[in-house]
Amino acid sequence: MSAAPLPEPLEPVVLPAGPVRLRPWREDDVDEVWTAFQDPDIRLWNGGGVASRTDALVLLGRRLDWSSGDHASWALVEPGRDDVVLGSVSLHSIDRFHGGASVGYWTAPAARGRGLAAVAVDAVCRWAFATLPIERVELCHAVENTASGRVAEKAGFTREGRLRRSYRYGDGATHDELLWSRLADDPAPGLSSRS
Numbered sequence: 001m002s003a004a005p006l007p008e009p010l011e012p013v014v015l016p017a018g019p020v021r022l023r024p025w026r027e028d029d030v031d032e033v034w035t036a037f038q039d040p041d042i043r044l045w046n047g048g049g050v051a052s053r054t055d056a057l058v059l060l061g062r063r064l065d066w067s068s069g070d071h072a073s074w075a076l077v078e079p080g081r082d083d084v085v086l087g088s089v090s091l092h093s094i095d096r097f098h099g100g101a102s103v104g105y106w107t108a109p110a111a112r113g114r115g116l117a118a119v120a121v122d123a124v125c126r127w128a129f130a131t132l133p134i135e136r137v138e139l140c141h142a143v144e145n146t147a148s149g150r151v152a153e154k155a156g157f158t159r160e161g162r163l164r165r166s167y168r169y170g171d172g173a174t175h176d177e178l179l180w181s182r183l184a185d186d187p188a189p190g191l192s193s194r195s
């Protein structure tokens with residue numbers, strides 16, 4: 001059996017995606033990130049490890065450095081307003097041997113309800129399938145997080161099953177999760193945002 005391919009450094013890229021622009025994170029986004037992590041839903045579903053502004057800075061440091069080749073992470077911003085962070089999307093656990101990766105995201109409370117998370121996840125999948133040796137993107141969310149399930153559905157993912165007590169979320173409890181995937185040759189979703 002041949003050796004697994006080593007991760008290759010990735011070059012940060014900007015992805016325009018209609019009503020939203022995906023740009024690499026910058027160190028001066030720290031206040032926007034820390035503000036976002038005051039939101040109870042982000043703390044619960046994304047924020048287990050971000051309890052202080054310093055934690056936010058550490059998270060940002062990891063997200064803006066793509067050199068490990070195992071993730072690609074973007075801030076969602078309004079086109080033409082680079083400084084206002086609307087959300088976050090990250091393709092992580094990039095595995096060139098198995099041809100897979102996972103996606104995670106949040107949107108700031110004021111940006112919700114415009115369909116931006118699904119547009120961003122779709123843009124990341126298209127980029128990944130065109131650029132990386134990736135055939136499958138996975139998405140997991142707690143069963144109780146129905147809004148996240150809607151994002152998966154709208155971004156063209158297929159629900160595969162339920163993972164029992166599979167992940168410890170920000171409330172300290174392990175939750176059952178729903179597992180979804182999108183394959184490179186799945187039909188692309190017909191997305192329209194409500195912006």
Ligand SMILES: CC(C)(COP(=O)(O)OP(=O)(O)OC[C@H]1O[C@@H](n2cnc3c(N)ncnc32)[C@H](O)[C@@H]1OP(=O)(O)O)[C@@H](O)C(=O)NCCC(=O)NCCS
Nearest residue numbers: 041042045105106107112113114115116117141147148150
């Ligand atoms: C889940 C989340 C990313 C959705 O982002 P979004 O950009 O608002 O996505 P959408 O506009 O497509 O809305 C998705 C669903 O959120 C719900 N929603 C809509 N407007 C909302 C609002 N103002 N506030 C909260 N939820 C809302 C609806 O159920 C909607 O489904 P619908 O399109 O069938 O009505 C966002 O609510 C969020 O960041 N939540 C907290 C963190 C989180 O859950 N992250 C994902 C972890 S897996």
